[in-house]
Amino acid sequence: MxxxxxxxxxxxxxxxxxxxxxxxxxxxxxxxxxxxxxxxxxxxxxxxxxxPGAELPILFSELDNPQAIAxxxxxxxxxxxxxxxxxxxxxxxxxxxxxxxxxxxxxxxxxxxxxxxxxxxxxxxxxxxxxxxxxxxxxxxxxxxxxxxxxxxxxxxxxxxxxxxxxxxxxxxxxxxxxxxxxxxxxxxxxxxxxxxxxxxxxxxxxxxxxxxxxxxxxxxxxxxxxxxxxxxxxxxxxxxxxxxxxxxxxxxxxxxxxxxxxxxxxxxxxxxxxxxxxxxxxxxAAKPRTGEPLWQAAPQPVVTLSSRQTATALIRQRRSAQHFDGKTTLPLTDFYRLLSAVMPARKPPFDLWRWPAKIHLFLFVHRIESLAPGIYALPRDPEALDKLQNATLADFDWQPVSDILPLYQLYMGDCRQIAKTLSCHQSIASDSAFSLAMVAEFGFGDQPWIYRRLFWECGLIGQALYLEAEAAGVRGTGIGCYFDDSVHEILGIKSDRLQSLYHFTVGMPLEDTRLQTLPPYDHLRNKEAR
Known part of the structure; x- marks a missing residue:
């Protein structure tokens, strides 16, 4: 080092x-x-x-196959x-x-x-x-x-x-x-x-x-x-x-x-x-010198079909961070699987630009998902990481596969709402949602300290996919940067630096604050032109 x-x-x-x-x-x-x-x-x-404000007819669902877009x-x-x-x-x-x-x-x-x-x-x-x-x-x-x-x-x-x-x-x-x-x-x-x-x-x-x-x-x-x-x-x-x-x-x-x-x-x-x-x-x-980088590309992944008929431009512009959730809405299982499939390394946006194998994996606190028992789940985003995650976490975790289309594993069955809230700095957005998650990194970079930055960038890419996919599913997401790092590790049984939690995220049905007024983004330019 x-x-x-x-x-x-x-x-x-x-x-x-x-x-x-x-x-x-x-x-x-x-x-x-x-x-x-x-x-x-x-x-x-x-x-x-x-x-600004131009619209395109391209549906958000069409971004699953970007090569077909003229x-x-x-x-x-x-x-x-x-x-x-x-x-x-x-x-x-x-x-x-x-x-x-x-x-x-x-x-x-x-x-x-x-x-x-x-x-x-x-x-x-x-x-x-x-x-x-x-x-x-x-x-x-x-x-x-x-x-x-x-x-x-x-x-x-x-x-x-x-x-x-x-x-x-x-x-x-x-x-x-x-x-x-x-x-x-x-x-x-x-x-x-x-x-x-x-x-x-x-x-x-x-x-x-x-x-x-x-x-x-x-x-x-x-x-x-x-x-x-x-x-x-x-x-x-x-x-x-x-x-x-x-x-x-x-x-x-x-x-x-x-x-x-x-x-x-x-x-x-x-x-x-x-x-x-x-x-x-x-x-x-963490400054980066010139380097030779591999021409790595993710393997093709199955895509869970998106039913939304919104255009990409409309959905991108409506993205918001939820401030509160209703604490009762259950997310359909198909929407949940679509959200998770969208964050897997794939040859579609946004991960088709990523140059390296996945180093960020998800540990999910499921609260209200249709046909899925509440509890802790894991989504290894690289098949080669499965053994690493199993060996580095609690021996009592079940690691039972629950899906034929995703590498999703049930680790523990039970109500984890209070755990999720406490771990995310006592924020109720982590417990009142349909689910929340911790993005856990394979935390090692030897004599290449700039990789530390890339781990957070990969988390941000995952977060951006979750934001837009949540909007497409008719719900809303929120990134959470405040969490108790080592308490997350303790709950998961992580005892070494080889895995570290770098970002949290939560998805559910938002409660709108009716006290806030929403105004168009560029009306100030139109008003300036009118004057």
Missing amino acids: NEQTQTVIDYHHRTKHHLDRYAKGPETLDWDDQPDPFRRFAGCESMPLPK PQALTLESLGLLLELSFGLAAWKQYGPDRWALRCNPSSGNLHPTEAYLINTDSSLMKPGVYHYVSHDHHLERRCRFADDVDNTGILIGLSSVHWREAWKYGERAYRYCQHDTGHALGALRYAAAALGWSVELLAECADDDIAALLGLDRQDDFKPDERESPDLICRIHTASGTGTPFEIETLSETLQSAAWSGRASNLKAYHMYKWPIIDEVSAA
């Missing part, structure tokens, strides 16, 4: 919640200190995108729709004088640390260069200008994180949540691209330094020190227009040598009352 890996492991253990204490966070929250969820760059060219042409309209459905606004909520935006990509605490960038090399689409996407205004900011004769490698999407946006509320544990959000954003991008008939290639070989240079994140003078962005990942979008020349990081890096940058990141309007240096330490330790 190298020093960087040890730093990552130490961070993970230090930021666990315990029944008698929580991970270090702010003692108070000053709401006047809350960071601005919308980043803008001053002093660079602004480029409006076509009006690809849309690459235009400013389709590009704008990709960005909107991936990272744009889904609605505004208002309660009294307070008003806040919801987005298509979820975020813990609705804090949105993830920033999205477009790299365009197609001069027929728009001027080649690096653009920052502003979800509030649905426009692009041109941060960097390429030469017009740059080799056309198509379009790339890069993601970064402003760690402090999460740390403002969650303190030291925030680095974990930023990685969750990256996974959710990656999943949102994949679903949006699939609705357009496009595919997404995760360029896993790239180093963080490569991504930082491509997106301009290494231009430290352009950012306030406490509000800098950390590089996460970069993807290539394959569209109907073809892919252009093969992508080479060296070629694009050479293009940057003659590129002209402009713009400075706006202040996020906060005072930075608390400092969390451990986040910078783990971020540096």
